[in-house]
Amino acid sequence: MLTLERYSIGIGDRFGREGEAQLAAFVKARAAGMVITPVWNKSNREHTIVGTHPDSVRAEAEAAVRALGWHHAYQVDADHIGPKTVDTFIRASDFFTIDVADYIGQPAAADAVQHFVAQQRGLAGRRQIADVAQPFDLTLADLERIARKYLLAVQEAGQVYRQIAAAKGADAFITEVSLDETDAPQTPVELLVILAALAAVGVPVQTIAPKFSGRFNKGVDYVGNLIQFEREFSDDLAVVAFAMTEFGLPASLKLSVHSGSDKFSLYPIIRRQLQHTGAGIHLKTAGTTWLEEVAGLALAGGDALRLAQAMYADMHARRAELSRPYATVIDIDPGRLPSPAEVAEWSGANFAAALRHDQKNPRFNPHFRQLIHVGFKIAAERGSDYRAALDTNRAVIAALVTDNLFTKHIQPLFMPED
Ligand SMILES: [Zn+2]
DSSP states (O other), X not given: XXXXXXXXXXXXXXXXXXXXXXXXXXXXXXXXXXXXXXXXXXXXXXXXXXXXXXXXXXHHHXXXXXXXXXXXXOEEEEEEEOTTTSGGGTTTOSEEEEEOGGGTTSOOOHHHHXXXXXXXXXXXXXXXXXXXXSOEEEOXXXXXXXXXXXXXXXXXXXXXXXXXXXXXXXXXXXEEEEOOSSSSOOOHHHHHHHHHHHHHTTOOOSEXXXXXXXXXXXXXXXXXXXXXXXXXXXXXXXXXXXXXXXXXXXXXXXXXXXXXXXXXXXXXXXXXXXXXXXXXXXXXXXXXXXHHHHHHHHHHOHHHHHXXXXXXXXXXXXXXXXHGGGGGGOOOOGGGSOOHHHHHHOOHHHHHHHHSOOTTSTTOOHHHHHHHHHTHHHHHHHTHHHHHHHHHTHHHHHHHHHHIIIIIIIHHHHSOOO
């Protein structure tokens, strides 16, 4: 079976131009002794908005790997797919994120729930899992309640998994199951039951993306209780380690954190927990690279800055439409957005300072950043004009893309302090 390495980062690239600049960050980490697997991820939603086909992501990844002579593993992730969207990804992808969040809370057939509860009754009772602070108390009634909430979602994951395996061969891909795009977080006990159910329906899951407590807004920092997050994350790690041996899931099984990018306040916590447990992690980012493209255009000045300012004016005018698909994962206060007229007066340095995620910079504006994060449709509509501007300003943009991934993500999460 194709196996995911211990440490991996999902990198999104909306316009497919930054593969080399992204991979350069992993080359830098490798030079410092840290091998991290790059996973190029792009969802059906992104492909639809930008107007690209999944094959383009494979081509981008392979070109970057060739250009930089990368000899380690890399993957191409069909991000957040389901039965209706998986087909176009089959050829290009060797990593599939099966999103079953929409099925959470819809009950499975009553006899299936009863069968599952009978089969898993051994899970009931009081259980002390190593490294979990409190013992789990799971009654048969809890088991049934959790099964009613999640079994249909797990069965759906099984269907999609078999659909991919039939088309590609079961050994040719990595399976992730995602539950994150929902309102209520899963508790560690629920995660335990979900993993038992995935094993029971025969899904060799290698990464699982639960919904954690707190808000994971797009492109900005975590909003929530850090102490509570650390307890939950550490319990989830312990549950994953337990489930792997207890249910015979792949030894590469690990948590996937769908970060929405830039959860900087969580990185020290995740890093500490990984060091403590020896666990692996898949950190999924998306959009942070596109924001560096816009910052690069602004810093390049001249026509490039005017393009960034004009795109912002369009995003500001169409903010309701652009925000709609992302309503649950952004918090934009329209009153805190600068007006297009004001932005049109900004220097490139001021534009970039408002956009780039540096919480110490008084000019940084998280509302501005979130709107541009979800505003990539505007760049897509400009088509060849936008792509030509990327090409003209390649050097400044590539340096920002590499530095962002390396300095803000890879280093704080994985690299020893110097
Ligand atoms: Zn996600």
